[in-house]
Amino acid sequence: MRRLRVGILDLVTKGPTRALWARVMNPNMASIMPQVVGVWCEEEGHSVTFVCYTGFEDLMAELPQGIDLLFVTAFSHAAQTAYAVSNLFRRGGTVTALGGPHARCYPEDAARYFDYVFGFTDKALLKQALDDCQPHRPVGVRLSAGRQPEALPSIRQRWKFIEPTIAKAPAIKIVPMIGSLGCPYTCSFCIDSTVDYQPLGFEQITDDLKFLLTKLERPRIAWHDPNFGVRFNDYMDAIEAAGPPGRVDHIAESSLSLLSEPHLKRMQRNGVKAILPGVESWYELGNKSRTGSHRGMDKVRQVAEHVNLITRYIPYIQTNFVLGLDVDDGPEPFELTKRFVDLAPVALPGYSLLSAFGRAAPLNLEYQRTGRVLPFPFHFLNNNSAMNVRPRHYDWRTFYDHVIDLTRYSFSWRAIARRFAATRETIPKWMNVVRAVSSEGSGRIRHYTTVRRLLDTDRSVRDYFEGESTELPRFFEDRIRRDLGPLWEFLPEGALSHNPLAYLESTAGGFVGLGGLRAAAEPA
Numbered sequence: 001m002r003r004l005r006v007g008i009l010d011l012v013t014k015g016p017t018r019a020l021w022a023r024v025m026n027p028n029m030a031s032i033m034p035q036v037v038g039v040w041c042e043e044e045g046h047s048v049t050f051v052c053y054t055g056f057e058d059l060m061a062e063l064p065q066g067i068d069l070l071f072v073t074a075f076s077h078a079a080q081t082a083y084a085v086s087n088l089f090r091r092g093g094t095v096t097a098l099g100g101p102h103a104r105c106y107p108e109d110a111a112r113y114f115d116y117v118f119g120f121t122d123k124a125l126l127k128q129a130l131d132d133c134q135p136h137r138p139v140g141v142r143l144s145a146g147r148q149p150e151a152l153p154s155i156r157q158r159w160k161f162i163e164p165t166i167a168k169a170p171a172i173k174i175v176p177m178i179g180s181l182g183c184p185y186t187c188s189f190c191i192d193s194t195v196d197y198q199p200l201g202f203e204q205i206t207d208d209l210k211f212l213l214t215k216l217e218r219p220r221i222a223w224h225d226p227n228f229g230v231r232f233n234d235y236m237d238a239i240e241a242a243g244p245p246g247r248v249d250h251i252a253e254s255s256l257s258l259l260s261e262p263h264l265k266r267m268q269r270n271g272v273k274a275i276l277p278g279v280e281s282w283y284e285l286g287n288k289s290r291t292g293s294h295r296g297m298d299k300v301r302q303v304a305e306h307v308n309l310i311t312r313y314i315p316y317i318q319t320n321f322v323l324g325l326d327v328d329d330g331p332e333p334f335e336l337t338k339r340f341v342d343l344a345p346v347a348l349p350g351y352s353l354l355s356a357f358g359r360a361a362p363l364n365l366e367y368q369r370t371g372r373v374l375p376f377p378f379h380f381l382n383n384n385s386a387m388n389v390r391p392r393h394y395d396w397r398t399f400y401d402h403v404i405d406l407t408r409y410s411f412s413w414r415a416i417a418r419r420f421a422a423t424r425e426t427i428p429k430w431m432n433v434v435r436a437v438s439s440e441g442s443g444r445i446r447h448y449t450t451v452r453r454l455l456d457t458d459r460s461v462r463d464y465f466e467g468e469s470t471e472l473p474r475f476f477e478d479r480i481r482r483d484l485g486p487l488w489e490f491l492p493e494g495a496l497s498h499n500p501l502a503y504l505e506s507t508a509g510g511f512v513g514l515g516g517l518r519a520a521a522e523p524a
Contacts (some may be wrong), residue, residue, distance in 0.1 A: 004046040004133060007094075008071045009053065009085065010034040010165075015483030016079040017055035021438035023430075023454055026054035027165055028174035029520040032097060032152070032224055033121065034073045035161040035176075039153040042124045042129055054167040063088075066416075069133055072114075073100035076357055076399060079378035079387070080480055083495045084487040085111040094132055101191065102378065105358035108506065109498040112142040119144025148181040149196055151189060155208040159215070172427070174220045175212060176249065179205050179235060185255065191360040194224040199231055200503070201343035202238040209242035220249045220273075228252035232263055239270045249273045251316075256306055257327075264313040274316035274428070276350070282336045283327040300336050304343035307364055311346045316428035319347045323403055324354035329393040334402045338409050346422035348432050349410050353387035359503045367502040375470055375500045380482045384444055385475075388500070396465045400452040407448065411441035451473075 010396065012029045012371045013022065022456075030052050038048045047063035063085065064070070070089050072080040079102045084095040084278040097116035102504060110117045115136045116129050129143060153175065166173040179202070182195035202396050212219040227381045229252065230236050242248070250267075251274040257519065259277065267275075283295050294302050310317055321337060356373050367373050372390045380386035390397050416436045428483070435441060454461040454475060463469035480496065 004041075004130060005047050005067045006038075006041045006058045006071065006130075008034050008038050008048060008050045008066040008161075009063070009073070010051070011053050011072065011074040011078040011081055012055065013055040014081045015055065016059075017439075019439040019443065020062065020442055021094065021434050023053055023170060024172060024434060025115070025169075026056070027168035028055075028172065028222065028257065029051070030162075030165045030176055031073050031100065032176050032213055034071065034381070035158040037099070037121070037126060037154050038161050038241075039072075039157045040126050041130065042214070046130065046225050048420055049485065050161045050164075050480075052161075052168070054168055056168070061168060067094055069130070069410075070094050070096045071298060072096065072360055074098065074102045074107060075100065076102040076378045076383070077380070077382035079106070079110070080284050080491060080495060081484060081487060083492055084484060084490040086113050087495075088487070088490040090135070094423075095135055097129060101357070101360075104191065105122050105360045106378070106502070107142050107359070107496065108502040109358075111142055112138070113492055115140045115496065117142045117372050120148050121145060122149040128202070132371075144369040146495040148195065150198075150447050151201060151270055153177065154204055156210070156211045159211075172220065173216070174222045175216075175337055176224055177208060177221050178224040178237075179228070180225045180230065184230055185227065188361060190226075191357065195226075197227075197230060199234070199520070200504060202234050203233070205238040206241045209239065209248055209328045213243060218247065222250065223250065223252040224243045225252065227258075228254045229263070229267075232258060232266075236270055236305050238479075242262050245269045246271050253278075256303065259306070259310055261309060261313075264310060269312040272314055274318070275310065275314050276318045276320060277307075277310075279340075280322050280327050281327060282333055284325070286390075296332070297336060297339065299413075299524060300340050300343065305513040307309050307344040307347050311422070311424070315423060315425040316431065317347045318350050319344070320352065320353050322354055322404075324387055324389070326392045326395070327390075331402060332365050334406045337406055341415060347419040348419065348435065351403075351407065351410075352383035354389050354391070355381055355383055356389050357381060359506075365504055368501050371467070374465070374467060375497060377472065377476060377480060378498065379483065385447065388467075396462075397452065400448055400455065404445065404452060405450045407441070407445050411436045411445065470497075499519075 008231065010031050012026050038050050041048050047222040049067065051062050053059050053062065057433065072082045072085060082098060089096055095115045097118065098110050098114040099118040099121060103110050103117045107117050107119065117140055125143055125145045149397060160176060160337045166175065178200065180197065180199045182197040192356050197208060216371050240523040248271050253276040254271065256277045305432045307317060307319060354366045358364065367389050368384065374388045376386045378386040381388060416433060419432050420429050421431060459472065461475060464473050
């Protein structure tokens with residue numbers, strides 16, 4: 001077996017940033033699977049150089065040199081950065097591989113720029129690529145296991161990659177953990193909606209927490225589970241078995257349906273400090289929000305009452321919404337969200353613009369079939385920089401007017417002050433302030449306002465949004481050029497565009513299994 005020199009690049013962000021919120025939190029947004037890949041590569045006898053890019057390093061200086069194989073993990077908003085990095089390394093003879101959400105959502109496009117593109121990945125599949133490790137061009141090999149792995153390396157095994165990453169965080173340091181894969185809910189827009197719920201080992205949770213208590217005085221954990229606590233008692237038992245309550249702080253994403261008062265009391269005892277439930281819509285998903293058939297203002301009142309109950313036990317709460325869903329029509333959805341902001345001032349609202357991420361969800365087939373998906377460069381597909389689905393019931397100007405109005409209302413000085421006063425603990429108070437005055441509040445308002453102005457003043461922008469032109473407006477190209485900096489010159493030809501109908505046009509069997517690597521190396 002050839003001993004490979006492997007580089008792993010976790011792209012937390014797509015380019016340089018100086019945003020205050022990014023400075024505080026980006027080092028804490030590291031993904032778990034790049035660390036897992038690092039452990040598996042070393043277990044196969046290969047050497048690993050690991051880089052987590054948070055937007056504050058000189059990426060060109062950080063990139064590993066003299067390697068045989070480069071793994072990149074990226075969300076779609078960092079795809080153009082990933083493509084440029086891959087092109088740079090391929091020019092020097094390095095084999096490149098892409099994993100993560102973008103590889104799952106847009107494998108056809110990613111295979112144009114990488115030798116290997118991974119869907120679901122387990123150790124056996126990774127070993128196959130390591131053993132093969134050769135260029136596959138002009139179209140890379142697409143690999144996927146039949147399901148998510150049954151187990152992942154422990155925090156003890158991943159610590160050599162975690163420790164230097166969280167060391168970049170200036171104050172708050174958060175360790176990523178995961179206790180389950182997939183999701184029991186079927187939200188039509190979610191990448192996990194068709195992935196079976198699968199708990200991982202609860203004994204490992206206990207062991208991981210015990211290990212962290214030997215490394216950090218008061219560990220803070222971010223649970224990467226799509227929905228934390230589905231097997232609630234098992235989770236709490238595992239956490240409690242690690243040691244006395246209150247020694248570890250936890251941040252998790254969960255559904256309101258799981259957050260009953262008895263559960264909240266136990267979560268409080270076990271150090272859950274922040275919870276991120278999805279409300280999504282005032283007209284749908286009542287099972288997830290524990291509101292049943294309640295809709296409209298009735299649901300607003302019920303959710304606000306529930307959120308206010310939660311904050312008696314958990315000091316920080318972010319409620320997540322999707323703007324522009326097909327059930328939304330007129331000003332009412334936005335006005336209802338304003339009423340929620342008034343009724344539950346403690347909750348920080350997280351707004352996402354409806355986006356169709358390639359293969360992420362079956363609903364995207366319908367958007368593509370009806371010609372509603374726009375070819376926005378991946379660089380803007382982060383749920384807020386662009387909405388790549390034409391809204392069903394709004395013209396673009398009206399839609400952006402509503403989004404701007406709601407965002408300004410939610411992050412006005414009045415709303416910031418009320419949120420500050422309603423939040424009990426010091427760190428959550430100031431986290432909300434930083435988010436409001438940084439990229440998430442003020443930054444998005446500036447961006448939305450600029451886009452709204454261009455819809456009036458720039459015909460190329462208006463035509464692009466309306467689907468009358470596929471030529472990328474100069475405004476968006478300039479933004480990508482600025483963000484990529486020196487990597488711009490390495491962006492491959494054609495990498496600013498992609499086929500937004502690739503999922504619809506694809507046929508079954510797009511990924512290959514464990515036995516088909518060499519046969520699949522030829523272009524389809």
